[in-house]
Amino acid sequence: MITILAAAGDASVLDTIQKTFGLNTPFFIAQVINFLLVVFILKKFAFGPIQAMLEQRRLRIAEGEEKLKRIEKQLAESEATTAAAIAKANEDANRLIEEAKTSAAVLSEQKAQEAIAQAQQILTKAEAAAKADRERISAEIKREFGRLVAATASQVTGKVLNEDDQKRINEEALAKVEG
Amino acid sequence: MFRRSITTTAALWLAGLAPTFAAGGGGHHALPLDAQHLWGWFTNSTIMVWIATLLIVLFCRTATGKMSLVPKGLQNFAEWCVESLYDFLGGLLGPHLVSRTFWFFGTVFFFILVNNYLGLIPGVGTVGWKTVDAHGHHGFTPWLRGGNADVNMTAAMATVFAIMWFVWAISENGLKGFMAHIFAPKGSFGGLMLAMMIPIFLFVGVLEMISIAIRPVALTFRLFGNIYGGEQTLESLMALVPEKLAFLPALPFYFMELLVGFVQALVFTLLGAIFLKLICDHGDEAHH
Numbered sequence: 001m002i003t004i005l006a007a008a009g010d011a012s013v014l015d016t017i018q019k020t021f022g023l024n025t026p027f028f029i030a031q032v033i034n035f036l037l038v039v040f041i042l043k044k045f046a047f048g049p050i051q052a053m054l055e056q057r058r059l060r061i062a063e064g065e066e067k068l069k070r071i072e073k074q075l076a077e078s079e080a081t082t083a084a085a086i087a088k089a090n091e092d093a094n095r096l097i098e099e100a101k102t103s104a105a106v107l108s109e110q111k112a113q114e115a116i117a118q119a120q121q122i123l124t125k126a127e128a129a130a131k132a133d134r135e136r137i138s139a140e141i142k143r144e145f146g147r148l149v150a151a152t153a154s155q156v157t158g159k160v161l162n163e164d165d166q167k168r169i170n171e172e173a174l175a176k177v178e179g
Numbered sequence: 180m181f182r183r184s185i186t187t188t189a190a191l192w193l194a195g196l197a198p199t200f201a202a203g204g205g206g207h208h209a210l211p212l213d214a215q216h217l218w219g220w221f222t223n224s225t226i227m228v229w230i231a232t233l234l235i236v237l238f239c240r241t242a243t244g245k246m247s248l249v250p251k252g253l254q255n256f257a258e259w260c261v262e263s264l265y266d267f268l269g270g271l272l273g274p275h276l277v278s279r280t281f282w283f284f285g286t287v288f289f290f291i292l293v294n295n296y297l298g299l300i301p302g303v304g305t306v307g308w309k310t311v312d313a314h315g316h317h318g319f320t321p322w323l324r325g326g327n328a329d330v331n332m333t334a335a336m337a338t339v340f341a342i343m344w345f346v347w348a349i350s351e352n353g354l355k356g357f358m359a360h361i362f363a364p365k366g367s368f369g370g371l372m373l374a375m376m377i378p379i380f381l382f383v384g385v386l387e388m389i390s391i392a393i394r395p396v397a398l399t400f401r402l403f404g405n406i407y408g409g410e411q412t413l414e415s416l417m418a419l420v421p422e423k424l425a426f427l428p429a430l431p432f433y434f435m436e437l438l439v440g441f442v443q444a445l446v447f448t449l450l451g452a453i454f455l456k457l458i459c460d461h462g463d464e465a466h467h
Contacts, residue, residue: 020212020213021212021213021330021403022211022212022213022214022329022330022331023213023330023331023334024213024331026220027214027216027220027222027225027329027331028331028334028335028338029220030220030221030222030225030331031224031225031228031329031331031332031334031335032335032338032339034225034228034229034232034332034335035228035290035332035335035336035339036339037232038231038232038235038286038290039282039283039286039339041232041235041236041239042235042239042282042285042286042289042290043282043286045236045239045240045243046235046238046239046242046243046257046261046285046289047261047281047282047285047286049243049246050242050243050246050257050258050261050262051261051265051281053243053246053248053250053258054258054261054262054265056248057248060248
């Protein structure tokens, strides 16, 4: 240091500094080349690949974040769609149940009406059959009764009755019986 | 606090006395101020620079040989180193400038760091041969010398930085903007005030030019001085005690030199980045 300060007074300060510290043009150039070599090597083999990898990873992370947002959005949409579908399904189910209930009531009523109609029909038929039987029996009874009256009248009077007599006697006897 | 002050004072006192004792001992050969010429253009510091370069190449090839998206091992460590420094410089320079200049500042930082730590390996600067000059003075030439303990190396880095500084400054500002940045009045002046300010800012511009010229010199000698001084301190401390115990007084200072090695790498890189940021400030704002 003292040497340097002393040398500062001289005209060739730079020369003194160069000699004191060994600053030498060929060595300096050699070190510049060494340094530039290191710059090249680090840029090519270290900073280049590492920064490319960091950039690639950053992009992937950004892409992942973007995907995540998209998935979250899709999930939210899907949930909304599902909720809407469930709500619609519930609504449809309720509507179907109501329709089924209504249909069942209508069907039940229809079947009941049909049953009633059938029963009524059966009853009517039964009544008609009973009426026909009664009329048939009544006619047979009347015929038998007429025959018995005519036979009795014939035996009591000893007279052979013609058809008109038999008819008249029958009608009179029936009128008395029915009256 | 008091104990720490006493310890620091004692350490500094010992460090200050070390060269005296060393010189008096006669058996100690201090590290020469200049790098020793071996052959051709090569010195003992050039060999260390090659070793540093080789180690960096090996590390880079191993770490980045088979890169995967999920990092592990050396790749993870290398990515952590690069990313941490990139983010740190990015905070200072801004995203545009750091993407343009990281290859240089990153190289400067790691190269200085590796060289500084290699210079601390036992044997570097201490194993060599004795010499006798024409005047009969005994000397010592170490086989290996820390890369940054050679002023040619630090000057090479500072010179490359100075050239790159001009390239970046002019490409970011344009030649006119670059000159305006140095010489034009800063602030909004008008009329008489502007007329008065022009010569003042021209003078300030001249001072700025001198400052710009001095920067590489300051960068050169700051790094060289700290590293050479550190190595010299370690050697002088070792000379204080008998040879078998030579490691003992130097041991605490090894830890300090580890810190100094890192700090000096950071200082060189940071100062370079700050100098660049100062001149490119307008350019960077324009990009934003």
